[in-house]
Structure formats: structure tokens, C-alpha cells
Amino acid sequence: MRPPLRIPGITELPPSATGMRIGLFGGSFNPIHAGHLLVMEETLRRLELDALWVLVTPGNPLKDNARLPSLAERVRAARAAIRDPRIRVTGFEAAKGFAYTWQTVRFLTQSLPDRHFVWIMGADSLADFHRWERWRDIAAALPIAVYVRPGAGRRALASRAAATLDHAQIDEAFAPTLARRPAPAWVYLQGRQSALSSSRIRAERTP
Ligand SMILES: Nc1ncnc2c1ncn2[C@@H]1O[C@H](COP(=O)(O)OP(=O)(O)OP(=O)(O)O)[C@@H](O)[C@H]1O
Numbered sequence: 727m728r729p730p731l732r733i734p735g736i737t738e739l740p741p742s743a744t745g746m747r748i749g750l751f752g753g754s755f756n757p758i759h760a761g762h763l764l765v766m767e768e769t770l771r772r773l774e775l776d777a778l779w780v781l782v783t784p785g786n787p788l789k790d791n792a793r794l795p796s797l798a799e800r801v802r803a804a805r806a807a808i809r810d811p812r813i814r815v816t817g818f819e820a821a822k823g824f825a826y827t828w829q830t831v832r833f834l835t836q837s838l839p840d841r842h843f844v845w846i847m848g849a850d851s852l853a854d855f856h857r858w859e860r861w862r863d864i865a866a867a868l869p870i871a872v873y874v875r876p877g878a879g880r881r882a883l884a885s886r887a888a889a890t891l892d893h894a895q896i897d898e899a900f901a902p903t904l905a906r907r908p909a910p911a912w913v914y915l916q917g918r919q920s921a922l923s924s925s926r927i928r929a930e931r932t933p
């Protein structure tokens with residue numbers, strides 16, 4: 727029998743977790759803000775997820791991470807900001823030595839094949855998704871939910887990834903079925919929006 731998988735920050739993974747629908751929300755969270763919390767709340771509800779795992783990245787490979795606060799600080803702040811017990815925060819990618827999302831996705835989908843994982847991203851991330859390492863493998867490994875973000879919608883829907891995956895897009899009316907669909911499958915979720923961004927918060931902090 728497979729030994730139980732331990733992921734720091736993700737408490738129990740009981741046998742009853744089989745079939746659970748779990749959202750994976752990766753980010754730099756430098757810092758976490760109300761826009762992130764809105765995406766978590768809305769995707770939990772609209773995708774009818776059982777749980778959501780916040781994956782605090784050691785560093786987005788497409789960003790300059792020279793001034794990124796430590797992983798521990800960002801994990802701590804994210805935990806302090808989140809009240810919903812269905813949401814767990816982990817920085818486990820760093821401990822595993824994963825620099826790229828395809829590695830995280832492959833590890834989780836292979837280690838826990840009886841869970842239904844969905845990757846969650848804001849619309850700005852879809853616009854750049856074709857620049858992610860092995861992005862086609864990510865899209866082939868698990869369904870993806872893209873959440874609307876002010877100023878990013880047009881760029882996202884006109885992006886290379888959206889065009890390549892056009893055949894796999896489902897109507898948002900079917901969002902509750904997304905997690906159980908075979909990949910590739912993705913949905914673009916419209917809804918309440920937040921114009922907040924970490925970069926704006928950082929800029930306002932700088933004297
Ligand atoms: N206001 C928002 N609305 C929708 N999605 C968002 C919003 N803010 C962040 N996201 C999404 O949350 C995830 C993590 O984002 P991240 O931690 O980089 O925050 P950010 O505000 O985009 O940061 P920065 O401004 O430094 O780029 C990404 O998928 C991003 O698209």
C-alpha cells in the first residue's frame with residue numbers, strides 16, 4: 727500500500743478524501759490581498775470545491791524575485807489572512823525543489839490520483855500561460871479555472887493558450903462539473919471583481 731502523503735500545511739488526507747474536489751491556487755502572495763481572497767471564495771463556491779490549497783511559490787520563474795520576502799513570511803501572512811477552514815496554505819514546492827508548476831501538478835496528480843484537482847489562476851495569468859514551462863503538459867494534466875480580473879480579460883481571451891485550448895473551454899454554467907472532467911478542460915469565470923494587486927500595494931508602501 728502507498729504510504730500516506732505528507733504535505734506541510736495540508737493537515738489530514740483521510741481515505742474519505744477520495745473523490746474530493748481540490749482547487750490549487752498558486753501565487754507569490756507578495757503580499758496577499760483581498761483580490762486573492764475573492765478568487766478563493768468565488769472559485770470554492772462556483773466550482774463546488776471541497777477544499778482549496780494555496781501554494782505559496784518559492785518564486786515565479788517569470789518574475790524578478792530579488793526582493794521577494796521569505797517563503798515563511800508569505801506563508802505566515804497568508805494563513806493569518808484566511809479564515810475559511812476549507813482553505814489550507816502550503817509552501818511545499820520549495821521543500822520539494824519544484825521551481826515550475828508542471829512539477830507540482832505532476833507530483834500531486836500522480837501521488838493522489840483519486841482526488842480531483844483544478845488549477846486556479848487570474849485572467850492575467852492566462853494571458854501569459856504560454857510562457858510557463860511545459861504549459862501544455864499542465865493543461866493536459868488537470869482542469870483549469872480562470873477568474874476574471876480587471877484589465878486582463880481581453881488579453882487573456884486573445885492569448886495563445888486560450889486559442890490553443892479553445893476546444894477545451896466549457897461554459898461557466900457547467901463550472902460545478904469542471905473538477906471531475908478529464909483534462910484538458912477550462913472555464914472562464916466572470917463575477918465580482920477586485921482591482922487590487924500586490925504590485926500596487928508594494929508601490930504604495932514604498933516612501
Ligand atoms: N485582483 C485579482 N483578481 C483576480 N485574480 C487575481 C487578482 N490578484 C491576483 N490574482 C491572481 O492570483 C494569483 C496570484 O497572484 P499574485 O500573488 O502574483 O498577485 P498579484 O496581485 O498579481 O501580484 P503582482 O501585482 O505582484 O503581479 C494569480 O493567478 C493572479 O492572476
Ligand SMILES: O=C(O)c1ccc[n+]([C@@H]2O[C@H](COP(=O)([O-])O)[C@@H](O)[C@H]2O)c1
Nearest residue numbers: 752753754783786788826827828858859
Ligand atoms: O511554471 C512556470 O513556468 C510558471 C510561470 C509563471 C508562474 N507560475 C506559477 O503561477 C502562479 C502564480 O504566480 P504569480 O507570481 O503570478 O502569483 C505561481 O504558482 C507560480 O509559480 C509558474
